[in-house]
Amino acid sequence: MKARSYPVVLSLALVLLAPISLRAADAADSTHTFLNPDDPALAEIRLLGERTIDHAGSTLVREVQRVLATQAPAMAVGLLHLKDYKLPVAAPGQPVLIAIKRTSLRLRSPANSPDSPELAALERIERQLENGDGVPKLLIQRVALPGLPLEWRVYRPLGVMKQCLDCHGPKDELAPGVADALRVMFPADQAVNYKTGQWRGVLRVSILEPKKKP
């Protein structure tokens, strides 16, 4: 009897814990608010965010293809991703793109660690996946970090494709030499053991309101 009741207690504890920890995270962090991406007031921000992420996302995929066409994957580890990527400059009176970032709950590079609004976005996506709701197409946040201007963040989830597996796939299926290169360059790497179609992380852009004329 005892052996049977244990998993029930455990799963009950998890059910009870989840909402409590969520509330604690929300209460502790007033730096960000999730907004409805379909709100017409956000149309301009959304359009700019989506266009930029579409461009950066397809550049990331094309770059992987291009680099792997000429380099062994183990050599390519030091070249990826988007190291020379430049954001387009805003036209006068238009919202201004200030940053693009890739981040994940399973990080390869500590330089891509999520800050608290990003962590909230990643956890929101993970929760939706756990609930069987699928991956959201887009998230938008208003972010107010101390000492910084108010910014909008637009997030798009990234999936794993076949050409990602040389460096992010199951450990025993990584391309030759990749595991060694990762051990040297990213000793705390957690970004392996992905399968095609799995959620890998997000691309996000930050946008400021257009500069007001004095």
Ligand code: HEC
């Ligand atoms: C040749 C090896 C290689 C391939 C192939 C590769 N990656 Fe990466 N990936 C890396 C390296 C190295 C980093 C860490 C450096 C960086 O980009 O900041 C990284 C980091 C990332 C990150 C940032 C989060 C983190 O964990 O640091 C994302 C997201 C990502 N890769 C997605 C992809 C996707 C999607 C593909 C396939 C389209 C892909 N990668 C293919 C080597 C690779």
